[in-house]
Amino acid sequence: MERPEFHNINSYNEFSKYYWYRSELEKICKQLGIDNTGTKQELNYTIMEYFNGHIIKKKKSKPSITNIDKVHLDTPLLKCGYFIFSSSL
Template sequence: MERPEFQKIKDFDEFCKYYWYREELIQICKSLGLKANGSKIELNNVIKAYFSGERILPEKKKIKRTKSTVKELTLDTGLIECGFTFGNRFREFFAEQTGVTPFKFNVDMVATAKAVKENGDESFTLGNLLEIYYGKRTYAKYDKSALQWNKFVKDFCEDDATKIYGERLKAAAALWKVVRESEMKKVYTHELFEKYKDSIM
């Protein structure tokens, strides 16, 4: 199924039949003068709204605080108030809270911190972020669909049967194109390989 140019697509249902990379969604949104940042899910929602006649425009840049005046971090400290980053100061704070050293921020914490800053949510605290770490709270989930291609290639290369190709990455890309332009699940399986192995040589 060949994907048409975006301008020729009539509605959101037709748009959803095709696979789009996040970078492509960003370009589409920019070309329409719409909000063009966020996860694939957020960008898809902007395009869905566009097809419904609603325009989600880019947000005005928020004035950034120059430097945090918060000296001591506590669980009640606001994430925005303390100028939260993923640097050492906050890594050490969470290491103390969890007893985990070295402490690593998980993907949902990263997605949440980004969303809190974008929303300007001054009520969200470091304690709330700790709840995200323990899975006791949800604020923003990491968009795992962005990893579909990477997972597809990894699974393709781990299948010994794909060693028949001299350039496995090129073969994986050809098979991915078949999957991307179809309504199939965007995952690699050995059955998929068997079905298309002759056409992607």
């Protein structure tokens, strides 16, 4: 049995009859505008929820720190102030 294109599938029951690679699931989620991150199992769950009418929105990405000019040995790794090396060593 040949697998139909995703846009021709009308239910999760029909969708789950076929094998999908993780990369295909990620692409489907991107096209639908729903969350496209996570494991294959999580992506399947997101698509199942889509068919059930529950849209799982994309997760907002955390902003990256881009204003660091130089990294030193005393640069904190975490916001709590943890250091790799203590000056008392």
